[in-house]
Each structure stands twice: as structure tokens, then as C-alpha cells.
Amino acid sequence: MTDSADSPSFRLAYVPGVTPAKWVRVWEQRSPDVPLTLVQVEPAEASDVLRDGRADAGLVRLPVDRTVLSAIPLYTETTVAVVPKDHVITAAEEITLDDLADEVVLHPLDDVLGWERPPGEPAFERPATTADAIELVAANIGVLVVPQSLARLHHRRDLTYRPVTDAPQSSVALSWPEDATTDLVEDFIGIVRGRTVNSTRGRTRPQLEKGAEKGAEQGTARRKPAAGSRTTGTTPQGARSGGARSGAAKSGGARGAAAKGGAKGARRGKPRRRS
Structure with a gap:
């Protein structure tokens, strides 16, 4: 806001x-x-x-x-059944709604699972809140089926919970x-x-585009020569050195060819007369 x-x-x-x-x-x-x-x-x-x-x-x-x-x-979220630690369903790692058929299942007014009627036997009245229902579970009045985060939120040392595999989820x-x-x-x-x-999504895109434009402007400024500088008749250093190396290579090649030619000419000359 x-x-x-x-x-x-x-x-x-x-x-x-x-x-x-x-x-x-x-x-x-x-x-x-x-x-x-x-x-x-x-x-x-x-x-x-x-x-x-x-x-x-x-x-x-x-x-x-x-x-x-x-x-x-x-x-x-995973849906769980909250029960006392010594309840019979704690013997299993997970349960189904059928395992609660003989239990009093509490249905608080702030229920978030969206079912009209939970499984099992209904309580005499609906608790006002999930917190109230937790207190009734601790008093062995019934069990409570809720999202796992609510079971953790209302954690008590004397209570535990088990996942209900086929229950509605939140x-x-x-x-x-x-x-x-x-x-x-x-x-x-x-x-x-x-x-x-x-990220380029959302409102960050205009900021990134602005940064890209700024970078492009800086690159252009670096490439633009300063006022009054000489730009004609200038050969890049790499070009000069490359040309020199090329010329040297040609010169060396010419000398090598001359030397080779000289050697061949010596062999083709008149043989020395024996005495």
C-alpha cells in the first residue's frame, strides 16, 4: 500500500x-x-x-x-489427523478416511478443507475455532483433520498427527x-x-533497457575521436607492424631464393682442372 x-x-x-x-x-x-x-x-x-x-x-x-x-x-498442503499420542491410529504411518469411521471427528467453524461433513461421528456441537478443537482433542473428546501447517501451528507435546491420504486438501x-x-x-x-x-520480467525491464542504452552511449563516446585530434594519414600500430613483418618475410624470401640460386649456379660451373 x-x-x-x-x-x-x-x-x-x-x-x-x-x-x-x-x-x-x-x-x-x-x-x-x-x-x-x-x-x-x-x-x-x-x-x-x-x-x-x-x-x-x-x-x-x-x-x-x-x-x-x-x-x-x-x-x-498434506492433510493430517490430529490425535493423542497414545491413539490407536498412531500405529500406522498414514491412514485413510475409513480409519476414522468410528471416531468423533471435530468440525470447527473456521474449517479450511471445505467439506460439508467430515467422516466419522459428528460432535455434539462445532468448536468455534481450530484452536478450540485442538483443546478438545487433548481432552480425548475427538480427533481433528486439518492441513499439516495448522497441526504444526497448534503443536502440543501430548498430541501427534498422521497423514490422511484420501482427504480433501488445502x-x-x-x-x-x-x-x-x-x-x-x-x-x-x-x-x-x-x-x-x-530478471527482465516485470518492472525491472525498463531499468535494464535504460542501462543498456547508457552502455551504448558510453561505447559510442569511446569510439568518437576527441575534438582537434588528427585522424587522416594515421596507420594503426598493428597494421604498421604487420606490414613490417610482411616486408621482412618478403626480403628474407628473396635472400633465401638468391642463396639457393647461387648454390645451384656453383654446381653448374666449369669443373676444376686436375694437375
């Missing part, structure tokens, strides 16, 4: 479970004069925060309203208002896509 032309800043929203630290570090290295502010939002609020301009872009969970927001999918994307694709948004897009600082 740009406060003014002289003091730009960038606000990045992110939902729980997403860790933007690696991209923020790159931003700070490339744009130290443009402060980046992180704004944590709940998944259900993320789209409103972007539409209202409270953030320039956001790391959100799909789906988003693509009629208003642009989105670049970044990755898809994808994370970079999103921003389609009609507000600013230069700063383009810069952050380049970062999450792994573009180098010298």
Missing part, C-alpha cells in the same frame, strides 16, 4: 499456518527503503481485507473470488485485487515466483 509517492509501504496479509518469513527476507534485501507490514487475518476474512484495501496482497487459502481477485497458486496462493496490480505487487510476485533481482 502506498502512503505517498515519497514514502511507499507494502502490507501483506497472511492466514494462520502460512509462514511468509522467507519471502519477507528477500523483500527486505531488495527493497530496504520500502517497509513491509504483515497483517494476520482469519481465512474467512482474507478476501474482504484485500477488497477493502487493508492489504496490498495476501497469502491466502483457495478458493478466492476470481472475478475480483487475482491469484497465483503456490503449494498444496492450497495456498498469493492473491491481490485485480484492479490494483501496483509496481510493489509486481515486485512481490517476482519474489514468490523466484525471479532474480536482474
Whole structure:
């Protein structure tokens, strides 16, 4: 978000479970004069925060309203079942939804997997948040199925998790208002896509073209002779030395031919008379 032309800043929203630290570090290295502010939002609020301009872009969970927001999918998470450490399913490395058929599966109101009804037996009421559901799992009230990042976010020593191979998955994307694709948004897009600082894509291209034009001008200036210098009748040094070497070669060749010819002439002369 740009406060003014002289003091730009960038606000990045992110939902729980997403860790933007690696991209923020790159931003700070490339744009130290443009402060980046992180704004944590709940998944259900993320789209409103972007539409209202409270953030320039956001790391959100799909789906988003693509009629208003642009989105670049970044990755898809593994879905896991969070259970007490002594739960029977911990005997397996991974499980399926059928393994949860006899379990009470908690379904928090801030669920991000998008299913209408999880597998297993429903709880008497839905927990308000994922954090509340974690507390119920610790109390042996039921199990919870969530993206792996949320299981890690709410980690407890008395709980563990196992991948659920056939469960719905949650994808994370970079999103921003389609009609507000600013230069700063383009810069952050380049970062999450792994573009180098010298990439020719995005807003860096005009800068590179300007640098190329400057280099061409400098090259022209070096080739242009200085005012008042003599430019006629001048032979490059390489040409002079090359010519000298060529002349020497010809001279040497002539001497060699003369010497050779002389030797042959001596053999063709009149033999010496014996006494």
C-alpha cells in the first residue's frame, strides 16, 4: 500500500499456518527503503481485507473470488489427523478416511478443507475455532483433520498427527485485487515466483533497457575521436607492424631464393682442372 509517492509501504496479509518469513527476507534485501507490514487475518476474512484495501496482497487459502481477485497458486498442503499420542491410529504411518469411521471427528467453524461433513461421528456441537478443537482433542473428546501447517501451528507435546491420504486438501496462493496490480505487487510476485533481482520480467525491464542504452552511449563516446585530434594519414600500430613483418618475410624470401640460386649456379660451373 502506498502512503505517498515519497514514502511507499507494502502490507501483506497472511492466514494462520502460512509462514511468509522467507519471502519477507528477500523483500527486505531488495527493497530496504520500502517497509513491509504483515497483517494476520482469519481465512474467512482474507478476501474482504484485500477488497477493502487493508492489504496490498495476501497469502491466502483457495478458493478466492476470481472475478475480483487475482491469484497465483503456490503449494498444496498434506492433510493430517490430529490425535493423542497414545491413539490407536498412531500405529500406522498414514491412514485413510475409513480409519476414522468410528471416531468423533471435530468440525470447527473456521474449517479450511471445505467439506460439508467430515467422516466419522459428528460432535455434539462445532468448536468455534481450530484452536478450540485442538483443546478438545487433548481432552480425548475427538480427533481433528486439518492441513499439516495448522497441526504444526497448534503443536502440543501430548498430541501427534498422521497423514490422511484420501482427504480433501488445502492450497495456498498469493492473491491481490485485480484492479490494483501496483509496481510493489509486481515486485512481490517476482519474489514468490523466484525471479532474480536482474530478471527482465516485470518492472525491472525498463531499468535494464535504460542501462543498456547508457552502455551504448558510453561505447559510442569511446569510439568518437576527441575534438582537434588528427585522424587522416594515421596507420594503426598493428597494421604498421604487420606490414613490417610482411616486408621482412618478403626480403628474407628473396635472400633465401638468391642463396639457393647461387648454390645451384656453383654446381653448374666449369669443373676444376686436375694437375
